[in-house]
Amino acid sequence: MRKNPSAILxxxxxxxxxxxCNTSYQTAALQYKSYRISDGQQKDSSLLKFLQPYGxxxxxxxxxxIGVAAISLDKVQPECTLGNFMVDxxxxxxxxxxxxxxxxxxxxxxxxxxxxxxxxxxxxxxxFELMPFDNLLLLQKMKGxxxxxxxxxxxxxxxxxxxxxxxxxxxxxAVNIKVGGQPLDxxxxxxxxxxxxxxxxxxxxxxxxxIPQITNGYLMRDAIIDYIKKQKAAGxxxxxxxxxxxxxxx
Numbered sequence: 001m002r003k004n005p006s007a008i009l010x011x012x013x014x015x016x017x018x019x020x021c022n023t024s025y026q027t028a029a030l031q032y033k034s035y036r037i038s039d040g041q042q043k044d045s046s047l048l049k050f051l052q053p054y055g056x057x058x059x060x061x062x063x064x065x066i067g068v069a070a071i072s073l074d075k076v077q078p079e080c081t082l083g084n085f086m087v088d089x090x091x092x093x094x095x096x097x098x099x100x101x102x103x104x105x106x107x108x109x110x111x112x113x114x115x116x117x118x119x120x121x122x123x124x125x126x127x128f129e130l131m132p133f134d135n136l137l138l139l140q141k142m143k144g145x146x147x148x149x150x151x152x153x154x155x156x157x158x159x160x161x162x163x164x165x166x167x168x169x170x171x172x173x174a175v176n177i178k179v180g181g182q183p184l185d186x187x188x189x190x191x192x193x194x195x196x197x198x199x200x201x202x203x204x205x206x207x208x209x210x211i212p213q214i215t216n217g218y219l220m221r222d223a224i225i226d227y228i229k230k231q232k233a234a235g236x237x238x239x240x241x242x243x244x245x246x247x248x249x250x
Contacts, residue, residue, distance in 0.1 A: 062125030067228035070237035073117040078169060078246040082117055083161025085240040089227035091163040094137055094193035097218050103179055104164035105193035108203045122228055131221040136196040138215035145186040149207040151177055159246040170249035195220055
């Protein structure tokens with residue numbers, strides 16, 4: 001008897017499907033290997049030609065000078081000029097973009113991806129190096145008691161950049177906290193500009209997870225770029241000083 005090819009194909013597919021439904025696979029091992037790309041490697045001329053117009057456009061954007069740093073801004077703990085500049089930018093731009101009063105701003109120390117912003121011209125590309133991730137600049141309204149917990153975390157990690165807030169570190173706890181120049185009130189509500197990474201519990205900031213987030217999709221990187229451009233438009237260079245915002249208690 002002649003067999004129908006379609007019937008044979010259907011039967012084969014059913015057999016394969018039945019086998020796959022009853023078979024599970026588990027990873028036995030994972031191996032990682034790093035590959036270094038350098039100018040010494042062979043280049044694909046056709047690919048380079050295809051990418052050239054896109055590369056020129058990216059380079060043009062990344063090399064745009066958006067402002068000037070009057071001094072080199074450095075990353076150190078417990079307080080640093082680079083961190084003060086960044087959180088000042090976050091506080092100013094959050095107030096503008098959300099059209100509300102912001103009581104304070106902060107960024108986790110690890111969120112700063114450069115150890116220095118050199119003196120001289122600041123390009124868009126350099127700000128991408130400083131903040132390469134698409135973290136959002138958002139607001140959270142939190143009780144003073146929660147802000148205390150957040151600042152205790154910052155103290156335990158050696159100190160984070162703060163704007164609108166000052167504190168001292170004693171035994172890895174935040175003490176003598178002031179917001180807007182006034183002692184921290186555990187029962188008051190403060191509007192804090194922060195990153196979505198920290199607001200979602202990143203860097204062990206679990207106390208912020210239950211707090212609603214106010215966000216409009218504005219990136220922290222864009223906030224820094226916009227702030228620098230505004231300073232340039234006003235004829236100002238970028239600068240920052242140590243102001244004893246975060247100090248070690250004696």
